[in-house]
Amino acid sequence: MMRRSLTRVPSVLLNNKRTNNIGLFNIGFKSADYATIRLVDRAEERRKERKEEEDKRRESNKDEYSNNNGGEKKEPFISFTQFLFFGIPAITTFCLGIWQTRRYLWKKDQIILREVTLAQDPIPYNGSEMLKTSPVEEPESSPSLHEKTEENYDPINPAKDEYVHRIVTLEGYFDYSKEIVVGLRKSPLTKRLDLPTTMGEMGYFILTPFVLKDGEVVMVNRGWVPKTVYHHGNPEPQDFEKKMTDPTNTEKITAIIRPGEYLGAGISESYDGKTNKFIAMDLFSIAKYYEMSYIPLLLDQFHHIPNFVYDEKETSEHSLKASEAQPTKYPMLAIPDDYMKFYITPATHVAYMATWYSLCLWIIGTFVYFKRKKRISNF
Structure with missing residues (x-):
């Protein structure tokens, strides 16, 4: 057990x-x-x-x-980051499109205004009526010419706006002894025939003082001369006709009132101080060169075409016929077509306008696409 x-x-x-x-x-x-x-x-x-x-x-x-x-609460439609990447570019491109639209409309108005002005008959020149200030003044009573800020002196356009590009007739004599040249410049035919800027002969515009009966001196652009014809400073005989000054030999000319030219960026003077050669039709420098007490009026000696009508499609052919119809080849005078063409044409403004508006629509479309896909909702 x-x-x-x-x-x-x-x-x-x-x-x-x-x-x-x-x-x-x-x-x-x-x-x-x-x-x-x-x-x-x-x-x-x-x-x-x-x-x-x-x-x-x-x-x-x-x-x-x-x-x-x-009191209903909702999420913001666009955040700060979205506005930075989409809003600002869209607003900028839209504003640029508006700017080009205004430029296009302004350019079309200018073409119509010039066409109407150039179609009018020439009128006698009257300095006291057409200029902003009286051109003939006593030196002691007139402000200093060197004061560019003086309101009474417009260094670009001394004529009243309603008389710019108006055809006028003047009576007086040319002072050929004080002739100046502006250049080098392309031949007017380059612009008239719509040739590339790389083509065309180089030359000078001939500016000669024209003394009126009342003593006023205006600057008349007598036309363009090739540099092969007018060699500045060359003592040898020239093919270009040299005329002598004769105060008793008055003549009547037809010219068009035009504004002067702006100097390019970084250029303070258009005159080198040694010769009679200028790089631009800078009226202020020209006035200092002649020791004038006022800004002189600038005119282009004009080959008048009665009943002028501008046709953009036939401009080149019309310009060529007008050039061939001039009594002398040189100096080559201005014709109406020269004032109807701008450096930037209305068609170019339309292209810029379409570009900016297209970019604006593309930016807006891209934002809407990603917004609907909720790919940027948490930016």
């Missing part, structure tokens, strides 16, 4: 040991599951916290753009 009891004790103890080991193993699994659950819970809690913070931030942004009348 005693032996059986002894032999059964170890098995009971053994069974108890196995049971205890299984329990401990199960407890280990439960501890691991609990740790994992805690990690998942903590991650979920953090995600909820971040979401709540994001919701609060969006809610505060909506409050700033809420409707004041109904």
